[in-house]
Amino acid sequence: MIGKNPLVVPLVEIPIFDYTVFMDTIADLMKDESRHCVAYHVVPLHGKLRFFCCMASDHEKNIVLLSHEQNTSPLPVLPSLTAAHFLFHMYEREIWEQYGIQFIGHPWLKPVRVVEDYPFYSIEGDGVHEVGVGPIHAGIIEPGYFRFSCNGEKVMHLEIQLGFQHRGVEKLFLEKPSGIQRAVLAESIAGDTSVGHSIAHSQLMETLAGIISSPALQCERIIALELERIAVHIGDTAALCTDIAYQFGQVVNEALRTIVINTTQSWCGNRFGKGLVRTGGSYYPLKKDFILLLLANLKEVEERFGQITHEIFTNPSVLSRFEGIGKVSPHQAGMIGAVGMAARSSGVKRDIRWSHPFQAFRKTTYEPVTLHQGDAWARAMLRKLEVEKSIQLIGNLLSGHDFERMPAHPVYELTLPASSFALSLAEGWRGEIMQSAVTDEKGNIMNYKVKDPSFHNWMALTLAVRNQEISDFPLCNKSYNLSYCGHDL
Amino acid sequence: MALSIIKIFPRHGRQYIRDLRKAVIPEGFRGRPVIGKDITPAEEKLALTVCPIAAIQTGPFRLDLGKCEFCMECSFATEGKIRFTNDHRLSTNNRESLIIKVGEDNPIRVDQFMVRKEISSYFRYALKLRQVSAGGDNSTEMELNASGNVNFDMGRYGIEFVASPRHSDGLVITGPISSNMAEALQICYDATPSPKIVVLAGSAAISGGIYENSPVVDRKFLETIKPDLYIPGNPPHPLTFINGILDLTGKK
Numbered sequence: 001m002i003g004k005n006p007l008v009v010p011l012v013e014i015p016i017f018d019y020t021v022f023m024d025t026i027a028d029l030m031k032d033e034s035r036h037c038v039a040y041h042v043v044p045l046h047g048k049l050r051f052f053c054c055m056a057s058d059h060e061k062n063i064v065l066l067s068h069e070q071n072t073s074p075l076p077v078l079p080s081l082t083a084a085h086f087l088f089h090m091y092e093r094e095i096w097e098q099y100g101i102q103f104i105g106h107p108w109l110k111p112v113r114v115v116e117d118y119p120f121y122s123i124e125g126d127g128v129h130e131v132g133v134g135p136i137h138a139g140i141i142e143p144g145y146f147r148f149s150c151n152g153e154k155v156m157h158l159e160i161q162l163g164f165q166h167r168g169v170e171k172l173f174l175e176k177p178s179g180i181q182r183a184v185l186a187e188s189i190a191g192d193t194s195v196g197h198s199i200a201h202s203q204l205m206e207t208l209a210g211i212i213s214s215p216a217l218q219c220e221r222i223i224a225l226e227l228e229r230i231a232v233h234i235g236d237t238a239a240l241c242t243d244i245a246y247q248f249g250q251v252v253n254e255a256l257r258t259i260v261i262n263t264t265q266s267w268c269g270n271r272f273g274k275g276l277v278r279t280g281g282s283y284y285p286l287k288k289d290f291i292l293l294l295l296a297n298l299k300e301v302e303e304r305f306g307q308i309t310h311e312i313f314t315n316p317s318v319l320s321r322f323e324g325i326g327k328v329s330p331h332q333a334g335m336i337g338a339v340g341m342a343a344r345s346s347g348v349k350r351d352i353r354w355s356h357p358f359q360a361f362r363k364t365t366y367e368p369v370t371l372h373q374g375d376a377w378a379r380a381m382l383r384k385l386e387v388e389k390s391i392q393l394i395g396n397l398l399s400g401h402d403f404e405r406m407p408a409h410p411v412y413e414l415t416l417p418a419s420s421f422a423l424s425l426a427e428g429w430r431g432e433i434m435q436s437a438v439t440d441e442k443g444n445i446m447n448y449k450v451k452d453p454s455f456h457n458w459m460a461l462t463l464a465v466r467n468q469e470i471s472d473f474p475l476c477n478k479s480y481n482l483s484y485c486g487h488d489l
Numbered sequence: 490m491a492l493s494i495i496k497i498f499p500r501h502g503r504q505y506i507r508d509l510r511k512a513v514i515p516e517g518f519r520g521r522p523v524i525g526k527d528i529t530p531a532e533e534k535l536a537l538t539v540c541p542i543a544a545i546q547t548g549p550f551r552l553d554l555g556k557c558e559f560c561m562e563c564s565f566a567t568e569g570k571i572r573f574t575n576d577h578r579l580s581t582n583n584r585e586s587l588i589i590k591v592g593e594d595n596p597i598r599v600d601q602f603m604v605r606k607e608i609s610s611y612f613r614y615a616l617k618l619r620q621v622s623a624g625g626d627n628s629t630e631m632e633l634n635a636s637g638n639v640n641f642d643m644g645r646y647g648i649e650f651v652a653s654p655r656h657s658d659g660l661v662i663t664g665p666i667s668s669n670m671a672e673a674l675q676i677c678y679d680a681t682p683s684p685k686i687v688v689l690a691g692s693a694a695i696s697g698g699i700y701e702n703s704p705v706v707d708r709k710f711l712e713t714i715k716p717d718l719y720i721p722g723n724p725p726h727p728l729t730f731i732n733g734i735l736d737l738t739g740k741k
Contacts (some may be wrong), residue, residue, distance in 0.1 A: 115669045135673050138652030140620045140634045143670055164669045168626045168703040173723055176699070180562050181541040184699050191628025191724065235631075251639040252497060255504045258640050269519040269573070272628045275560050283565055305496050410567075484732060485626050488667075 001065040005056075005356035006207040006424040011045075011438070014052070014067050014421060017338065019078060022068040026055070036350070037335045039423060039443070040091040040277050042099055043438050043447040048072065048089025049099060054423055058355040063423070075099070080106035087337025090455055113163035113488055115145075117188035120319045121159050123149045131470060142484035148470055155473070155486060160458050165488035168276065173437075173448035179205070179279055185275045186435075190452055191488035195221075195228040196428025197278035197450075197486075200435040203358060204424035205279045209414040212353075218359040219409065220286055223294075224264070226390040229429040230298075231260040232381040233390075236481050240380050241312065242319040243475045252308045252381050258300050264299045266290060280421065282409030293400060302391045309384045323378035326464035326476035329374055333460065340431010341386075342457040342480060345379045347372035350448045352427035360397060360428075379479040406468050416443040429452060452486025504639045509731055514577050518726070519559045522552055526592040528570040533719075536563035536571060542699050554579060554587040554597075555695040561586040580720045580733020587721060596642055597717070599736035607684040608669040608717065609739035612658055616645035616738055618688070619657035619681060623674050625664030625705065628723035629691040633661060636727040643731045653719070654678075659686035665700035666695045668707040675710055686717040686737070690730060695719050 001014050017025060024392040029035050039054040048069050055064045059266030070076040075079040080103035081088040094111045095101055103109060110119055115135075122130065128151050129470045135143035173182055186201035187194040199221050206213055235257040241249030268276040268284045276284055313316050328338075330347035343350040351368035353361045362410055369385040370376040416439050423436045438447040457480060464476045493652075496738040506512050518536065533550045540563055544556035552563070552571065563571045576596070583600045621631050636643045637650065651657050654677045664672060665721060678687070689711075700706050718737050720730055 032552030096716065097736075106578040113669075135670065136621055136677055140630050140650055142622045142625065142630065143673065164673070165622075165664070166705055167665060167667055167700045168667055170699070174702060175702075176541070177541075178541065180539055180560065181699065182540045184558050184560055188693075188699060189628040192631060194628065217631045248494070252501050253503070254638045255501060258504075258635070258638070264574065265518060266515065267563070270559070270723075271632070271726070272724065274558075274628070275519075282560070304497070304500055307493065307500070311493050377651050396710075416645055483627065485624070488669075 003065060004062060005352070006203050006262060006359055006422065007063060008064070008207045008417070008420055008422040009419055010360040010417070011419045014065055016050075016067050018071050019068050019070075022053075022066065023079065023081065025066060026081060028055070029055045030063060031078040032060065033334065035061060036339070037087060037091065037467050038063065038425060038432065039436055039449065039451065040088065041436075041449050042095050042299055044072070045438075046473050052364065052421060056356060056425070056441050057103055058350055061355055063356065065421070065423075070101070071171075075101055076365045077102045077104060079104050083306045083349070086335045087456070111163065115161065118122065118161050120147050120161070121149070121157060123156060124237045127151050148473070153469050153471065157467050157471050158462050158465045158473075162458065162484060162487050166275070167485070167489065169489040170448050170450055174445060177444075179410075179414065182280055187449055190483045191272060191489065192483065193428045193430065193433070193452070193486065195224045195273040195277055196426055196433050197435075199359065200223055200426040200433045201281045203426065204279055204422055204435045204437060205414060207424060208416045208420065208422045208439070211280050211315075211411065214408060215360070215363070216285075217282055219416060220282060221277055222360040223286070223394050223397055224267075224273050225426070225428070226394050227260060227264050228273055230301070230387050230390050231257050231264070233387045234260060236478065237309070237312070237380065237383055239478050239481070240376070241476070243478050244318060245403045246312070246315070246318055247402060249308060249312045251316070254306075256305055259297055259301055268448050270356050278410035279414070279458070281408035282410065285302060285407035295395070295398065298391050302388070305387060313381065313384070321475065322380055323375060325376040325472050326479060327375045328460050328463050328469060330372060332463050333374065336463070337456045338460050339456055340384055340427065340453045341379065341429075342431065342453070342460040344368060344370050345382045346374035346460075350432070352425050352432050356425050358424075364393070364396065366393070376475055376479040403422060418443045428453065430481070431457065432473050450489055452483050454482040454487040458487065490720070496537045505642045506640060509641065509643075509728065510735070514575050514726065514728065514730055516575050519573045520560050520577040521579055521587055521597060522557070522564070522571055522573045523594045524550070524552060524589060525570040527569060527593070531566040532570050535566045539563055539566045539690065542701065550591055550723060551587065552589040553696070554589060555719060556585060556692060556698065556700060557721060557722045557723075559694055577726050577728045578732055579722065579725070579729050580718055580736065581725065582716060582737060584719060587719060597640070599733065601739075602741070604737060605684075605717070608737060610685060611684055612738045613740055614687070616659070616734065617649055617651045617657045617661055618661050618663045619654045619677065620650055620663070621670075621674050621677050623662060623664040623670035624667035624700065625691065629663040629694075629722070632724045632727050633663070633690065633730065636730050641727045641731060644736070646735065648731070648734055654680040657681055657685075659688065661688045661690050662694050663690050665697040665703070665706045666708050666710060668705050669712060671707040678710070687714055688718040688720065688734070689716045690720045690725055692721055692723050698723070713718060
């Protein structure tokens, strides 16, 4: 079954393969190097376990949907896909944790979100020691546990244990049936990506319900999404400067971020865009006054951000701290299935805005920024370039569309098709956001799955700090700025 | 290089808000709600049904800001009979004053009679806080970070976030308290020397918010500890946070 983003398919149309055929098909698909798995999860259906797998190709711009089915008792023991294709390692760990299914040949099935009795990797030998940090960190940041195996100052291996933020998001999507509850939930999956996750959610619900949102609404959503990206990227540039003790870069960027999030607040009353994206319509259609403010603020930010980043990226003492630190090669990024910024800064051209366009991106051509260096410099530079592109993009979207229209209000009472599978992809500022749902015979959602880009990208951080000084960890960590709550759900 | 710095500085200008006590957030900001006297029973019922987290309750009709996610759905459903003003001063030590009743349009403030004596005597001139995110969605955390940034600069009052609970005078908790963080939170609280304060920032921390009934949330910590300050919001604005702390510690 081949489809495009977003997709909705009746369950009967999704082929159920025998597991060996399933594995062969995956192996075939993976010959296309640009193909990666965007979803692989289990849904209990009619007393059996149905495994849905979505393989998206960046070049062919399509999504292949396939599945296999297993009995619940006795639980199956399956040959691992990870053994051949490492990017499945997180998916199989998650399935093992949630359903107890063993995967033979998986390097190490360890918990994803359960924090008790976590089996840490440990290295023994002369001069080798361990440094444990967390779950509470020295700063205003979410919890997670990091254990470094070091030889002197050098990090040999970092193990990241997450799950402390687990709030049961996916289950609550089923237990809270009203559209408003689900909208509020989607916003809180990762509060720094409220707009990104809300777009993925609204798009999913609209696809299921067969609602086609107006071009103006699609445009407004993308403007909100790009504003979120600009704000976070500028904030991260400030934070990267903080971590190398470059206060000038920090304060100037902090002030610029404030302008951007205050612009979002002028639009919808919330600095993080909560409440802005809703299914089927919006309470905050763009108005002329606001468009003028938006354009003026973006112009101001563009000029000043241009000045300060020129200063940052020509400053030798900044460059000496960024260049060559935390390198992840294109091969490694491809292998772990890195998405979003983590992929693009390591030479993997992967951007849903380009490969599987959604909302207003269907009508524009977006060319992603890709850098091959894979170090902290590349991740900082990628932010600068993406901010510039996003400001341009908002300008283009605003000039080409008629916003003076009768706005549609959000629609919360939706009639969903029975026994269907739906998938929605969006490119948040961190990267690819996936949300997916399965409906039962009555058209009620019986399974909801969320995947934040951080699900894959934490592995990139692990690889980045290998053979680095442990003192470079904060810089590497900030250069990725991954989500804890988005991962833990 | 020096030349470009000279170019950047004038445009950067003076960033800090001179008077945080008098700062006003422009209209449109979702702050303290007011329920109009003319709200009809039909509108009350509508508001009740749309509210995603039972922040709206009846008998008598009221809105609990400790639960409210500030989604404004009740305001849209009642065509503005429930109105969110731009008043950002929402912090209080009295949980009761977060309950907004019909027709009430009173400022929400810290009740000075309820403040423990040692708070103003110990913390009036300097307050170091340790932040614990326990299932927070990172938006409140980012606003707490912003409270110390170049715009809000709460450091000017001697209020700061510090790295260790050993160095801190209290905890600022965000998030509904996930079960997986319950133990770490307790350890962190125990490691903080007395006298100490506990601040709940964000609706999720105050009541659990949308995660209130999640089976993987564990709020037992709050059964033994009485919070000193509630800061509603989704997320709370830095001005809400800073003014709340200033009120609590009795800083002028």
